[in-house]
Structures are given as structure tokens and as C-alpha cells.
Amino acid sequence: MLRDITIGQHFPGNSLVHRFDPRLKLVLTVAYIVLLFAASNPLGLTLSILFLGVMYKVAKIPVKMIGKSLKPILPIVLFTAVLNLFFVSGEGDPLVHFWFLTIYAEGVRYAVLMAVRVMALIAGTSLLTYTTSPIVLTDAIEQLLKPLGKLHFPVHELAMMMSIALRFIPTLIEETDKIMNAQKARGAQLDTGKMTDRVKALVPVLIPLFISAFRRADELAMAMECRCYRGGTGRTRLKVLRCEKQDYIDLAVCIACFAVILASRLVFPNY
Amino acid sequence: MSDTILTAENLKFRYDAEQPVYALDGVSAQVKRGEFVAVLGANGCGKSTLAKHFNAILLPESGKVYVEGMDTADEDKLYDIRQTVGMVFQNPDNQIVATVVEEDVAFALENLGVPQDEMRRRVDDSMKMAGIYEYRERAPHNLSGGQKQRVAIAGVVAMRPDCLILDEATAMLDPRGREQVMQTIHYLNRNMGITVVSITHYMEEAAQADRVLVMSKGHVVMEGTPKEVFSQTEKVRSLHLDVPQAAELRDELVKAGIPMPEGIIDTGACAQALYELLQ
Numbered sequence: 001m002l003r004d005i006t007i008g009q010h011f012p013g014n015s016l017v018h019r020f021d022p023r024l025k026l027v028l029t030v031a032y033i034v035l036l037f038a039a040s041n042p043l044g045l046t047l048s049i050l051f052l053g054v055m056y057k058v059a060k061i062p063v064k065m066i067g068k069s070l071k072p073i074l075p076i077v078l079f080t081a082v083l084n085l086f087f088v089s090g091e092g093d094p095l096v097h098f099w100f101l102t103i104y105a106e107g108v109r110y111a112v113l114m115a116v117r118v119m120a121l122i123a124g125t126s127l128l129t130y131t132t133s134p135i136v137l138t139d140a141i142e143q144l145l146k147p148l149g150k151l152h153f154p155v156h157e158l159a160m161m162m163s164i165a166l167r168f169i170p171t172l173i174e175e176t177d178k179i180m181n182a183q184k185a186r187g188a189q190l191d192t193g194k195m196t197d198r199v200k201a202l203v204p205v206l207i208p209l210f211i212s213a214f215r216r217a218d219e220l221a222m223a224m225e226c227r228c229y230r231g232g233t234g235r236t237r238l239k240v241l242r243c244e245k246q247d248y249i250d251l252a253v254c255i256a257c258f259a260v261i262l263a264s265r266l267v268f269p270n271y
Numbered sequence: 272m273s274d275t276i277l278t279a280e281n282l283k284f285r286y287d288a289e290q291p292v293y294a295l296d297g298v299s300a301q302v303k304r305g306e307f308v309a310v311l312g313a314n315g316c317g318k319s320t321l322a323k324h325f326n327a328i329l330l331p332e333s334g335k336v337y338v339e340g341m342d343t344a345d346e347d348k349l350y351d352i353r354q355t356v357g358m359v360f361q362n363p364d365n366q367i368v369a370t371v372v373e374e375d376v377a378f379a380l381e382n383l384g385v386p387q388d389e390m391r392r393r394v395d396d397s398m399k400m401a402g403i404y405e406y407r408e409r410a411p412h413n414l415s416g417g418q419k420q421r422v423a424i425a426g427v428v429a430m431r432p433d434c435l436i437l438d439e440a441t442a443m444l445d446p447r448g449r450e451q452v453m454q455t456i457h458y459l460n461r462n463m464g465i466t467v468v469s470i471t472h473y474m475e476e477a478a479q480a481d482r483v484l485v486m487s488k489g490h491v492v493m494e495g496t497p498k499e500v501f502s503q504t505e506k507v508r509s510l511h512l513d514v515p516q517a518a519e520l521r522d523e524l525v526k527a528g529i530p531m532p533e534g535i536i537d538t539g540a541c542a543q544a545l546y547e548l549l550q
Contacts, residue, residue, distance in 0.1 A: 135370045167370045170412040216365045223366035226326055226358040227379035227426060228350050234384045238377035238394065 010133045017059035017131045021247040022140035029128045039265040047261045069126040077115050084111040138162045156232025277302040282334035294320045296489035307460050309477035310470045312486035313511040318470045322436050326356045357427030361439040363419035373407040379430045401425035417448020434466040474515040478536045498534040517541035
């Protein structure tokens with residue numbers, strides 16, 4: 001049951017988007033989020049979504065995956081839309097006036113824009129995790145944060161923690177499965193009963209899981225020491241991220257697209 | 272360079288300084304270069320504790336431990352010692368750090384700051400030696416126990432150690448995985464000249480060693496070739512240890528009045544002796 005969970009939901013592939021340098025991809029994703037808010041007119045948003053659609057096409061990620069990534073945030077989208085709908089007051093006559101609720105045309109406009117913007121934001125960041133393996137992403141984060149190391153920010157330690165966490169997720173999931181089966185074999189009822197009973201039934205699963213996790217951590221630390229681990233100083237890497245010519249071309253194309261979208265907002269602010 | 276690679280001199284150690292119980296109570300032992308030594312003993316006899324001393328994970332309370340003439344208490348030599356003596360533990364899951372096989376094998380070299388192209392070469396070499404080269408791009412959690420343990424061995428071998436210490440490295444594996452791991456280790460011992468100290472519960476593994484050390488309650492109580500040790504069936508049993516099945520059979524036959532030659536510890540030799548007897 002637990003084995004089906006995938007963290008980060010990475011779709012391995014060999015498209016242009018997959019091969020794009022993860023550092024640049026990460027930076028561009030952040031830029032895209034900024035763009036979504038900067039280019040706030042309908043035309044800008046449409047172009048942004050078009051751009052994202054093309055990227056999904058290039059990455060060969062099935063369109064239904066977008067739906068899947070949007071599903072969990074649907075309540076948030078609806079909530080923001082409804083708030084905007086009722087609380088944005090515009091000029092002119094209200095469209096609907098009912099008891100204390102008034103809806104203006106401006107409100108409808110904002111509600112739709114907001115909902116679309118949030119959805120594009122999620123779909124955009126999902127593309128990053130779909131096309132980049134978590135371990136590569138960790139590497140990229142480590143490299144991007146490196147300047148902070150000068151301010152004594154523990155960049156290497158943070159990246160190490162992230163990658164070890166990722167490494168142990170499948171191991172711990174397997175272990176949880178085993179413990180749950182062991183407790184079921186002793187008559188624990190994990191799947192039935194009231195909500196409170198089920199939560200209580202999880203305690204005998206979590207305690208052994210925690211104890212074993214600590215034991216694992218202890219052994220791992222010893223194994224790392226045996227292999228001469230001594231923090232990030234003087235460390236070399238087997239695989240070093242390098243920007244190739246193709247990465248620069250990709251970067252240029254993306255920047256050009258972003259510039260066009262931004263320009264469209266400035267040239268046609270009313271559309 | 273001398274012939275002995277590991278030396279323990281009257282080594283004493285306890286985990287809790289307030290308890291009178293010593294985990295190691297005056298252990299003296301030597302391991303020669305290129306040797307395959309098996310360490311046996313019941314649970315809690317101090318064999319793992321001894322192994323951790325050879326790698327400076329633990330430091331002696333009194334007495335000395337030398338690795339290639341380097342005192343393990345000398346902090347400046349710590350990383351030289353750990354490079355000389357590689358250690359493989361029982362649970363393969365808990366010693367694999369990276370999410371890709373080849374990156375895990377490279378972990379020690381990354382820590383040592385080995386340049387990239389040399390690292391690539393050494394990682395590939397040690398993966399081939401351990402027979403896991405074809406799995407280099409896989410995630411460790413998708414491999415079998417025996418494969419995972421060989422990943423761990425490759426990760427240690429990449430450091431080019433002179434000595435390999437296996438702390439019950441085959442205890443959690445199925446018979447097939449155990450055989451694969453033992454094959455790899457024997458290959459490293461014979462062809463690469465790596466000294467092996469193997470802590471084990473499997474008498475069949477110990478029977479293949481050059482020398483056997485038996486520990487009990489923090490002391491080394493028996494020492495010698497597998498033949499010498501396992502011929503003393505009664506003494507080995509009194510230490511709560513088994514003897515290889517062939518030695519047990521020979522013993523029972525002698526008790527039943529059948530004249531079997533001494534020093535039989537493996538199935539082949541036992542079969543041969545029985546064959547000659549029946550002719």
C-alpha cells in the first residue's frame with residue numbers, strides 16, 4: 001500500500017527540458033512565478049500559459065499529469081476565487097446585489113485571473129519536479145546556495161541532509177509496511193474503526209519506526225566516518241554540473257519568451 | 272614495511288567507565304599482510320568492539336592498537352588509518368549514503384578530495400571488482416541484499432585500502448547473496464592482496480580462512496588454522512559455538528569407533544576420508 005507513494009514525482013526522460021541544467025531550470029522556475037504576477041493582464045497570462053503548455057509538450061509529460069498536480073490545491077484555488085469574487089469592489093453598477101453580497105464585474109475578472117494564475121504557478125513548479133530527479137535538484141540547490149556559505153550558512157550540511165533523507169524514504173516506507181504487518185499479525189486494527197481509534201492505533205507503529213530510524217542514523221554515521229567523511233571542506237564530486245552550449249541556447253530562448261510576455265503587458269496593459 | 276598490518280597490544284576497553292565489565296579485557300592479536308583471518312565468538316564476546324578499534328572508531332582505554340605502525344590514538348593519522356582499513360557492516364541499508372550506486376561508491380573518494388577523472392577510474396575499477404558494474408545507475412533500494420552489500424564493499428575498496436574488516440557482513444543475506452559476497456571477498460584477498468578480517472557466525476566461512484581467532488568474554492581464547500581450531504570440537508562447543516558440519520560428522524564417527532583422520536573441516540575432505548575408509 002505504502003509502496004506506491006512516490007516523492008517528488010519524477011518522470012525520467014531525455015527531452016530538452018530534462019537535460020536542461022538544473023540550476024538554470026530552478027532559477028527560471030522562480031522567474032516564471034515572478035512573471036505570472038508581473039504580467040497580470042489577461043493577454044500576459046494567456047501567453048504565459050501557452051509557454052508552459054509548449055514546455056510540457058517538449059518534455060513529453062502527459063497533459064493529464066497537470067490535472068493530477070492541480071487536484072490537491074483545488075480548494076485553495078476556489079477559496080481565493082470566491083474571496084476575490086465577493087470582496088473586490090469595482091466602479092459602476094454591481095452585477096448582482098443579494099442581501100450583503102455584491103458582485104462587481106471587476107470582481108469576476110479578478111477571481112478568474114487569480115484562479116488561473118495560481119493554477120499556472122502550480123503547473124509550472126510541477127514541471128520542475130517532473131523533469132528533475134530529486135538528487136539532481138538537491139545538487140542544484142547546493143550549488144546555488146554556495147555563496148551563502150561565506151556567511152557561515154551550512155549549505156553542504158543542508159544538501160547532505162536532504163539527499164540522505166531522499167535516500168532513506170524508500171527504506172523507511174518499507175520498514176513502516178513491515179511494522180504495520182507485524183502489528184496487524186498481533187491483532188492491531190489499523191484500517192477500521194473511528195478516526196480517533198485509527199490515530200491511536202498508529203502509535204505502536206510510529207514508536208518502533210522512530211527507534212529503528214535512530215539506530216539506522218547511528219549506524220549510517222559510523223559508516224560515513226569509516227569512509228572518511230569530514231564535512232564539506234576539501235570535497236570533490238564525481239559528477240559536476242556544467243553548463244553546455246545547449247543550456248545557454250535554452251536559457252536565451254526562455255529569457256526571450258519571458259521578455260515578450262512582459263512586453264505584452266507594458267504595450268497592451270488593457271488586454 | 273613490516274609483515275604485520277594490524278597489531279593489538281594488551282587492549283582494554285569498556286563502553287561504560289563506571290561499570291567494572293570490560294568489553295575487551297587484555298586482547299593481544301596480530302594480523303599479517305595478505306592474510307584472511309576469521310574472528311569467531313558468541314554474541315557479546317567483544318569481536319565487533321575489537322574490529323572498531325582497528326579503524327579508530329573506538330580508542331583503547333589502555334593498551335595500544337597499531338595499523339601499519341600508526342598508533343590509532345594519534346589524531347593526525349586518523350584519515351590515513353581509515354583509508355588503510357576499510358570497514359563493511361552488517362546491514363547494507365544503513366551504510367549506503369547516495370541514491371545512485373556509482374555515487375555511493377564514489378562517496379569515500381569525494382570525501383578524500385580525489386580529482387574527478389581519477390575518481391571516475393577508481394569507481395569503475397572497484398565496481399567491476401565487486402561485480403556490480405552493470406547496476407551502476409540503479410537506485411540501491413532496488414537491489415537485492417547481496418548486491419547492496421557488494422555496493423558497500425565497492426565503496427570501501429575504492430579507497431584502495433590494504434585491509435578490509437567485515438563486521439558480520441553476510442549475517443543478513445540469503446545463502447545466494449552470502450555466496451556472492453564471499454566470492455568477491457576471496458577474490459579481493461587472493462588477487463588484490465587485500466588483508467581480510469572477517470567477523471562471522473558461519474563456521475563454513477571461517478573454515479575457508481587462513482587463520483581463526485576465537486573470542487570469549489573479551490579475551491582471545493583460541494587461535495590457529497581452521498584445522499587446528501575446529502579439531503578441538505569439545506572446546507569450541509563449550510564456547511557456545513558450532514563447528515563445521517564435516518568436523519561434527521568426523522567427531523561422531525570417531526566416537527562410534529570408526530577411525531577417521533584428524534583435521535577434517537570441509538565437506539570435500541570428509542567425503543574423501545570416508546571414501547578411502549570404505550574401499
